[in-house]
Amino acid sequence: MPVTTGKRADAQRNVTAILDAAAACLVRDPDASVSDIAAAARVGRVTLYGHFASRTELVDAVFVRAVARAHEALDAVDLTGDARQALARLIASSWQVVDESRMLLVAAQRTLPPERIRELHEHPMRRVRSLLERGRAAGVFRFDLPADWLVAVFYTVLHGAADEIGAGRLAPEGAADAITATLLAAFTPPGAPVPG
Amino acid sequence: MPVTTGKRADAQRNVTAILDAAAACLVRDPDASVSDIAAAARVGRVTLYGHFASRTELVDAVFVRAVARAHEALDAVDLTGDARQALARLIASSWQVVDESRMLLVAAQRTLPPERIRELHEHPMRRVRSLLERGRAAGVFRFDLPADWLVAVFYTVLHGAADEIGAGRLAPEGAADAITATLLAAFTPPGAPVPG
DNA sequence: GCTAACTCGAACAGAGGTGTTCGACAAGAG
DNA sequence: CTCTTGTCGAACACCTCTGTTCGAGTTAGC
Structure with missing residues (x-):
């Protein structure tokens, strides 16, 4: 559960982009990997891990x-x-x-x-x-x-x-x-x- | 879909043991691995692959x-x-x-x-x-x-x-x-x- | 425009899975 | 008793995924 307040504007944008992409990917494939989600969000995998500590945490947030x-x-x-x-x-x-x-x-x-x-x-x-x-x-x-x-x-x-x-x-x-x-x-x- | 007829007696016994074990394991954990199932069936992993070409085929048979x-x-x-x-x-x-x-x-x-x-x-x-x-x-x-x-x-x-x-x-x-x-x-x- | 926050790719380590090969060994069928 | 069929463990190659580290580059904020 990343804190969206107090973050820089582009960081916040990326967080929502990741959540959107994750939702879309997980709907298509419930076992979608972090790489897939990051790519769909047009974001590096490292950036994703900067906002969500683990895949589980991301799924939870979605x-x-x-x-x-x-x-x-x-x-x-x-x-x-x-x-x-x-x-x-x-x-x-x-x-x-x-x-x-x-x-x-x-x-x-x-x-x-x-x-x-x-x-x-x-x-x-x-x-x-x-x-x-x-x-x-x-x-x-x-x-x-x-x-x-x-x-x-x-x-x-x-x-x-x-x-x-x-x-x-x-x-x-x-x-x-x-x-x-x-x-x-x-x-x-x-x-x-x-x-x- | 292994042919149980025409096989040796112990082979048939192993096939049913594998099916039983697979059913038991998969009920506990839907993602149970072939190793787990083989161990539960008291059978070597190689033996299992001798009867079922792949994990998918085994799950199908079960x-x-x-x-x-x-x-x-x-x-x-x-x-x-x-x-x-x-x-x-x-x-x-x-x-x-x-x-x-x-x-x-x-x-x-x-x-x-x-x-x-x-x-x-x-x-x-x-x-x-x-x-x-x-x-x-x-x-x-x-x-x-x-x-x-x-x-x-x-x-x-x-x-x-x-x-x-x-x-x-x-x-x-x-x-x-x-x-x-x-x-x-x-x-x-x-x-x-x-x-x- | 300076600085701190953020991003990125590549590469790494590690875990866990699948399916295969090998050679030695055991057990059923006739 | 013999021979075919089946079993076994260990090791192998291969893959995919997770999560981390590094250094260089970019962007927002003030």
């Missing part, structure tokens, strides 16, 4: 930035009102984020320890969790399964959709609708009709 | 064997009668298989080309697909989403459950029930009540 950006984008989503509609809105904004950064997650999983991955996923998960609990209180989401599990289902289905799109078996246009229909049904309390 | 065994185990499941109950039975038998071999899948994904992974997943997928279509015809499963997508949801949720168990957030005892409740709801046609 992942942290991606999570922060996703958090920022998702904060704009209105989660008030009917919980089911709010869930639909959250999905519509989330799935593209997941689709874009899923290869980055793969790269992170290969280099960062599992606790770190989980640690960085905590904040985004809280958003889903609180929405889930609000919907439960309103009687539109099920109570018979653990909240942890339902949150996991949310993310699992989103990632699964991204994989299906990547494999060409799901059209990106229809993805949001399919995910929404699936998750709304999965969250519906037993006995209640599935919304359609 | 994966093929795991898939075949899973196929065999799942063939014992009765998929006749009510489609929802059949789905429940299939889940009960499937999730443990998935849980055991998910690390193997990770290892395969790191070394085998994506087409190969997909190719080997085709047969198991057919089973789910035909059950899905039977349930659709009977009116108990939804028609408003692509069959491909629903099959993908099936596998995604199973793998997600395995991950949750691995992370200690889901009790293995309750897993089958949670998966079944989730998937039955996800497969329920819009307007129909969620079974419980």
Whole structure:
């Protein structure tokens, strides 16, 4: 985690160039080497090591930035009102984020320890969790399964959709609708009709 | 793909020992080296290369064997009668298989080309697909989403459950029930009540 | 324009992996 | 019992990647 403040202007520019290049490379190949990343950033390998002590630290920084950006984008989503509609809105904004950064997650999983991955996923998960609990209180989401599990289902289905799109078996246009229909049904309390 | 027939007895024994050891090692570490696997199999590295031309070929063989065994185990499941109950039975038998071999899948994904992974997943997928279509015809499963997508949801949720168990957030005892409740709801046609 | 911060290429050391060759040795098949 | 098949350890060549060092050159800041 390089300190961008107090550094010279070109140094700061290089840091962001490296982060951009790393993100691009890691998406293409989760095992991209430091040489590849430095070359893509049009920067010497030595310069890269001047800003990031190790490859692991670089991957961590890329992942942290991606999570922060996703958090920022998702904060704009209105989660008030009917919980089911709010869930639909959250999905519509989330799935593209997941689709874009899923290869980055793969790269992170290969280099960062599992606790770190989980640690960085905590904040985004809280958003889903609180929405889930609000919907439960309103009687539109099920109570018979653990909240942890339902949150996991949310993310699992989103990632699964991204994989299906990547494999060409799901059209990106229809993805949001399919995910929404699936998750709304999965969250519906037993006995209640599935919304359609 | 070493030919086990026509080989000497000890050679055949070694091949299975290598496959067993490889499976065990790859589950522990998806990047396990050939040296590790050979040592675990109590076999010289040269002997291993005598049976498998490359590490990739070995991983492929391990994966093929795991898939075949899973196929065999799942063939014992009765998929006749009510489609929802059949789905429940299939889940009960499937999730443990998935849980055991998910690390193997990770290892395969790191070394085998994506087409190969997909190719080997085709047969198991057919089973789910035909059950899905039977349930659709009977009116108990939804028609408003692509069959491909629903099959993908099936596998995604199973793998997600395995991950949750691995992370200690889901009790293995309750897993089958949670998966079944989730998937039955996800497969329920819009307007129909969620079974419980 | 002077200085400190930064960059760069080349080269280094070290680790760890793959796949091969060699020669001596053991074990199954007939 | 013989002979083919298989096994074994050690060593080899080769590769790729990481992280570091050096000295010379460049750029921003004031």
